[in-house]
Amino acid sequence: MKTLADRYNPQDVESKIYKWWEDAGYFKAQDQSTKPPFSIILPPPNVTGFLHLGHALDHTIQDLLIRWKRMSGYNAMWLPGTDHAGIATQTVVEKELKKKTITRHQLGREKFVDEIWNWKNEYGDRIYRQMRRLGDSCDWDRATFTLDDGVSSAVRKVFVTLHKKNSIYKGLRLVNWSGPLETAISDLEVEYQTVKGAMYHINYPVDGTNDFLTVATTRPETMLGDTALCVHPEDERYKHLIGKTVTVPLINRQITIIADTYVDMAFGSGVVKITPAHDFNDYKIGKTHQLEFINILTKKAELNENAGPYAGLKVSEARKKVVEDLKALNLLVKEEPHVHSVGHCSRSGAVVEPFLSEQWFMKMQDLALPAKRVVESGTIRFEPEVWTKTYLHWMNNIEDWCISRQLWWGHRIPAWNCGACHQNTVSETTPTTCEHCGSLELKQEEDVLDTWFSSALWAFSTMGWPSEETHSVETQKTFYPTHYLVTGHDIIFFWVARMIMMGLEFKKDVPFRTVYVHGLVRDSQGRKMSKSLGNSIDPIEMIDKYGADALRFSFLAHLFSGKDFKFSEQRVENYRNFMNKVWNASRFVLSHLESFQAPPEGLKAMPNKVHLSVFDQWILTKLAETEKEVHAALEGERFSDAATSLYQFIWNQFCDWYIEFTKPIMSSGPANEKYATQLVMAHVLNRITRLLHPFCPFITEEIYANLPLKNEACITDQYPTVENDHELLAFGSAQAALEIDIVKEVITAIRNIRGENRISPAVKLNIRLGVNQAEVQKILSHNRSAITNLARIDQMEIGEDGNLVKCAVTTVAIGEARVKVIIPLDGLVDFNEEIKRIEKTIEKLEKDVSLLSGKLSNEKFVANADADVVAADRVLLRQSQEQVVSLKEALVRFK
RNA sequence: AGGGAGUUAGCUCAGUUGGUAGAGCGCCACCCUUACAAGGUGGAUGUCGCAGGUUCGACCCCUGUACUCCCUACCA
Numbered sequence: 001m002k003t004l005a006d007r008y009n010p011q012d013v014e015s016k017i018y019k020w021w022e023d024a025g026y027f028k029a030q031d032q033s034t035k036p037p038f039s040i041i042l043p044p045p046n047v048t049g050f051l052h053l054g055h056a057l058d059h060t061i062q063d064l065l066i067r068w069k070r071m072s073g074y075n076a077m078w079l080p081g082t083d084h085a086g087i088a089t090q091t092v093v094e095k096e097l098k099k100k101t102i103t104r105h106q107l108g109r110e111k112f113v114d115e116i117w118n119w120k121n122e123y124g125d126r127i128y129r130q131m132r133r134l135g136d137s138c139d140w141d142r143a144t145f146t147l148d149d150g151v152s153s154a155v156r157k158v159f160v161t162l163h164k165k166n167s168i169y170k171g172l173r174l175v176n177w178s179g180p181l182e183t184a185i186s187d188l189e190v191e192y193q194t195v196k197g198a199m200y201h202i203n204y205p206v207d208g209t210n211d212f213l214t215v216a217t218t219r220p221e222t223m224l225g226d227t228a229l230c231v232h233p234e235d236e237r238y239k240h241l242i243g244k245t246v247t248v249p250l251i252n253r254q255i256t257i258i259a260d261t262y263v264d265m266a267f268g269s270g271v272v273k274i275t276p277a278h279d280f281n282d283y284k285i286g287k288t289h290q291l292e293f294i295n296i297l298t299k300k301a302e303l304n305e306n307a308g309p310y311a312g313l314k315v316s317e318a319r320k321k322v323v324e325d326l327k328a329l330n331l332l333v334k335e336e337p338h339v340h341s342v343g344h345c346s347r348s349g350a351v352v353e354p355f356l357s358e359q360w361f362m363k364m365q366d367l368a369l370p371a372k373r374v375v376e377s378g379t380i381r382f383e384p385e386v387w388t389k390t391y392l393h394w395m396n397n398i399e400d401w402c403i404s405r406q407l408w409w410g411h412r413i414p415a416w417n418c419g420a421c422h423q424n425t426v427s428e429t430t431p432t433t434c435e436h437c438g439s440l441e442l443k444q445e446e447d448v449l450d451t452w453f454s455s456a457l458w459a460f461s462t463m464g465w466p467s468e469e470t471h472s473v474e475t476q477k478t479f480y481p482t483h484y485l486v487t488g489h490d491i492i493f494f495w496v497a498r499m500i501m502m503g504l505e506f507k508k509d510v511p512f513r514t515v516y517v518h519g520l521v522r523d524s525q526g527r528k529m530s531k532s533l534g535n536s537i538d539p540i541e542m543i544d545k546y547g548a549d550a551l552r553f554s555f556l557a558h559l560f561s562g563k564d565f566k567f568s569e570q571r572v573e574n575y576r577n578f579m580n581k582v583w584n585a586s587r588f589v590l591s592h593l594e595s596f597q598a599p600p601e602g603l604k605a606m607p608n609k610v611h612l613s614v615f616d617q618w619i620l621t622k623l624a625e626t627e628k629e630v631h632a633a634l635e636g637e638r639f640s641d642a643a644t645s646l647y648q649f650i651w652n653q654f655c656d657w658y659i660e661f662t663k664p665i666m667s668s669g670p671a672n673e674k675y676a677t678q679l680v681m682a683h684v685l686n687r688i689t690r691l692l693h694p695f696c697p698f699i700t701e702e703i704y705a706n707l708p709l710k711n712e713a714c715i716t717d718q719y720p721t722v723e724n725d726h727e728l729l730a731f732g733s734a735q736a737a738l739e740i741d742i743v744k745e746v747i748t749a750i751r752n753i754r755g756e757n758r759i760s761p762a763v764k765l766n767i768r769l770g771v772n773q774a775e776v777q778k779i780l781s782h783n784r785s786a787i788t789n790l791a792r793i794d795q796m797e798i799g800e801d802g803n804l805v806k807c808a809v810t811t812v813a814i815g816e817a818r819v820k821v822i823i824p825l826d827g828l829v830d831f832n833e834e835i836k837r838i839e840k841t842i843e844k845l846e847k848d849v850s851l852l853s854g855k856l857s858n859e860k861f862v863a864n865a866d867a868d869v870v871a872a873d874r875v876l877l878r879q880s881q882e883q884v885v886s887l888k889e890a891l892v893r894f895k
Numbered sequence: 896a897g898g899g900a901g902u903u904a905g906c907u908c909a910g911u912u913g914g915u916a917g918a919g920c921g922c923c924a925c926c927c928u929u930a931c932a933a934g935g936u937g938g939a940u941g942u943c944g945c946a947g948g949u950u951c952g953a954c955c956c957c958u959g960u961a962c963u964c965c966c967u968a969c970c971a
Contacts, residue, residue, distance in 0.1 A: 004930095006930075006931070007931085007933070008931095008933090192968090192969080199971090215971080216970095216971065217971065218970095218971080219971095230971095263971085264970070264971085267970060267971070268970080268971065269971095271971090272970090272971050273971075274971095279971085280969095281969090281970085281971075282971085340969085340970085341969070343969095386899065386900070389898080389899070390898085390899075390966065390967085393898070393899095393966090393967070394966095394967075397967080397968090489965090489966085493967095524906085524907085526964085557919080558907070558908075558919090560907095560908065560909080562900085563900090563901090563908085564964090564965085566906095566907065566908095568906090568907075568920090570906095570920075570921085571907080571919090571920075573933080574919075574920060574933090576933065577931095577933040577934090578933090579933090580931065580933045580934090581930090581931065581933080581934085583930090583931080584930040584931035584933095584934085585930065585931080586930085587930050587931080588930035588931080589930085590930095591930075592930095640908090640909085641909085644909090644918075644919080647919085648918085648919095655930085655931085656935090659930075663929095667929090748936095748937090751936060751937065752936095752937065752938090754925095754936085754937080755924080755925075755936060755937030755938070756937070756938075758924080758925065758937095759925095760925080760926080761925080761926055761928070761935090761936075762926090762928090792928085847915090848915070851915060852915075855914090855915085855951085855952080858951055858952085859951080860950095860951035860952090861914095861951040861952065862951085863951075864950085864951050864952085865914070865951070865952075866914080869914055870914095872914090873914085873915090876915090
């Protein structure tokens with residue numbers, strides 16, 4: 001056996017191990033298998049993106065689930081993929097071209113799209129390489145890109161089918177418009193930000209009078225598109241003006257004063273200007289009152305010819321000029337600072353302008369109905385459950401989805417305009433003639449679909465749908481619906497909801513059973529990570545520095561359901577230390593297994609319980625507890641509980657006690673005892689590596705390779721559970737557990753006295769253990785060497801209390817057992833520290849006594865509380881009182 | 896504006912049917928004890944946001960209140 005380095009170096013093992021796994025095909029799932037299926041589809045990251053910490057968290061959870069299920073006998077399939085990310089990718093490439101002072105319009109559509117494909121081919125693998133660094137055990141053969149042929153045909157089929165059902169339609173509507181991107185964006189892509197603006201009060205001259213109507217607005221430039229003023233029909237101030245006209249200043253257009261209950265009489269002046277083509281509320285009023293819709297903007301969000309003298313200006317410039325001109329005309333009543341929220345394009349950051357344009361929409365209400373039902377009925381479960389409400393609330397208020405984008409990168413809409421009859425022919429394949437008039441003059445729609453359109457189909461388009469080839473059918477049969485969708489709450493509406501709707505519509509079944517929603521990764525102060533704040537952290541850098549396992553464990557150990565994740569490098573370092581601890585413990589164990597031959601007959605060779613030391617029996621009991629906890633925690637999606645349970649078992653039980661207890665046996669015990677311990681140690685270390693593997697796959701695989709007891713690979717070995725391990729765990733014993741508890745407590749009590757009195761570890765103590773229970777005496781004498789070794793004791797007497805003069809005394813109580821730890825201090829220390837220690841203990845005990853006696857003298861407590869609660873308190877009270885008495889006696893002996 | 900979540904040790908957070916508050920990290924002290932100083936041993940630290948109520952008893956249940964965060968919508 002090779003010797004392991006005394007520090008764990010992730011760089012030495014990670015890439016080597018990953019390659020080995022991948023080459024061996026361990027990540028591959030079978031389309032047909034006798035094993036039960038377990039599947040997860042990765043939320044596809046942007047094809048040209050980088051892995052950020054949010055991905056790292058998201059992937060770590062999925063990989064944990066996949067590896068755990070794979071080891072638990074499932075046909076585990078994790079399907080990776082990347083998204084073409086329409087706007088994001090097109091923007092990136094446009095920016096690159098801009099450096100060469102080329103615009104996409106100069107290149108033309110075809111060449112520009114080629115340029116993006118080049119970009120994709122160059123960077124498309126980067127994120128996959130980064131995922132490998134993290135240890136993602138995806139079935140790479142199934143990797144899918146949203147513009148792959150299969151996905152594209154799914155997109156067309158869905159579009160055509162929904163169009164036939166009239167669920168997709170084209171219409172002239174007011175949409176959110178991003179000027180810089182020159183495209184419509186969906187409601188969800190609008191981010192509202194609070195900005196300091198101004199409220200402008202503008203006078204509109206009432207025709208035929210010298211009166212004015214004052215209107216307040218935050219967007220004065222939109223007055224150029226006003227086609228009405230509106231008041232409340234019951235408003236006594238303005239009732240008489242309804243039906244009359246005013247003149248819009250600056251452009252001198254006459255518009256009518258209309259009435260609508262939409263207007264809030266109490267707000268502002270009670271008069272609202274109506275700009276149907278540039279405001280969503282005004283749009284509705286414009287429709288009801290059949291007003292004229294005047295568009296004053298170009299696609300670049302600059303003022304157009306309808307804005308007269310303001311044509312060509314940017315919105316912000318126009319606003320300035322309009323205000324100046326109004327001032328000059330003395331029509332600006334006042335301008336006051338006003339804080340309000342303004343929609344910004346989540347991609348370009350520009351202010352979103354409501355813009356009238358022809359777009360394609362998907363009707364959502366009918367699709368939402370069944371999608372609501374499956375969540376209400378629990379067929380799909382959100383974890384944590386709070387997201388159910390958010391989801392249902394949105395579904396209840398769902399609006400039609402604008403699915404067309406004026407971009408070049410994406411799935412081009414499968415509709416062809418007829419030059420003759422101007423109707424659309426919608427078809428999965430390129431049509432040759434117009435289905436309405438038979439004309440040959442067909443031209444495909446320029447627009448592409450919103451990226452989320454193809455994402456919505458992801459759960460089945462990645463499995464080959466709608467292809468009817470055997471392979472594709474089998475895949476869907478085995479893996480659809482998937483078991484988990486793991487994602488952040490930021491895309492519940494963008495993606496999760498739409499996947500549910502599409503899954504139900506086209507597969508007649510939900511796309512997944514459980515939506516595990518994790519929080520967003522923030523910095524250690526809880527701020528969003530962003531480039532501008534300079535607080536973003538590159539996960540690859542963390543992996544380089546601390547190893548993938550440490551990064552993964554730091555996520556899993558602190559993942560609290562639904563809460564945002566505050567990332568701290570310090571914590572990664574701490575878990576790097578844990579990895580090192582695991583490494584070194586393994587190193588120690590393996591060094592003592594060099595001469596060990598694993599019995600070919602396996603556990604049957606395990607000596608009978610009587611031959612196992614009490615330490616062995618105890619650690620197996622602890623192992624059983626741990627396996628039980630880990631299983632329950634993983635089943636309950638309490639990943640941090642599982643991680644913590646393992647951490648504590650390994651560090652606080654196995655390393656701190658078991659290894660220390662057994663050192664003497666390993667170095668100089670009798671051969672049969674040593675063999676028994678080796679056998680148990682080998683088994684426990686084997687279980688540790690397997691239990692830990694889904695959390696930190698690299699280090700565990702590396703250790704596993706050096707184990708004397710092993711199968712082909714850790715990644716494919718069985719995940720330990722109490723059930724699977726019952727043969728081994730049967731060697732544990734509750735009696736041993738109790739025994740070790742007593743021994744540990746006695747050792748800790750001695751260490752405490754030593755520490756508090758600052759007695760150097762170099763000084764070996766002489767102690768007495770005062771015990772009058774024969775059973776306990778027996779336990780202590782059996783474990784004499786463990787106590788003397790670990791507490792650094794020279795002479796140890798067990799039996800009577802004896803002379804207590806100038807002795808430190810502490811009573812250890814475990815269940816019924818009582819042990820008085822007595823350490824003569826004369827000559828070792830001045831007694832000040834010990835007196836302080838005793839006084840401190842007395843103080844605490846007296847507090848307990850007064851609390852307990854108060855409780856117990858309360859008749860109502862005794863009458864109402866559970867009998868065992870009362871009894872336990874009585875015992876506690878008696879014990880505390882006894883201890884106070886004996887400590888007070890001890891105090892006297894020091895004076 | 897409507898909806899949701901939170902407030903427990905210096906920090907990050909547990910606390911599963913109400914019964915004398917926990918973990919990790921950090922901190923302090925002492926130790927290079929032959930797996931590990933990325934380590935060992937010991938220690939300190941909380942009016943459980945605030946105010947009421949229910950109860951023999953409340954971090955836990957109820958009411959109110961303050962603050963923080965998130966989501967949805969957005970007022971001209």
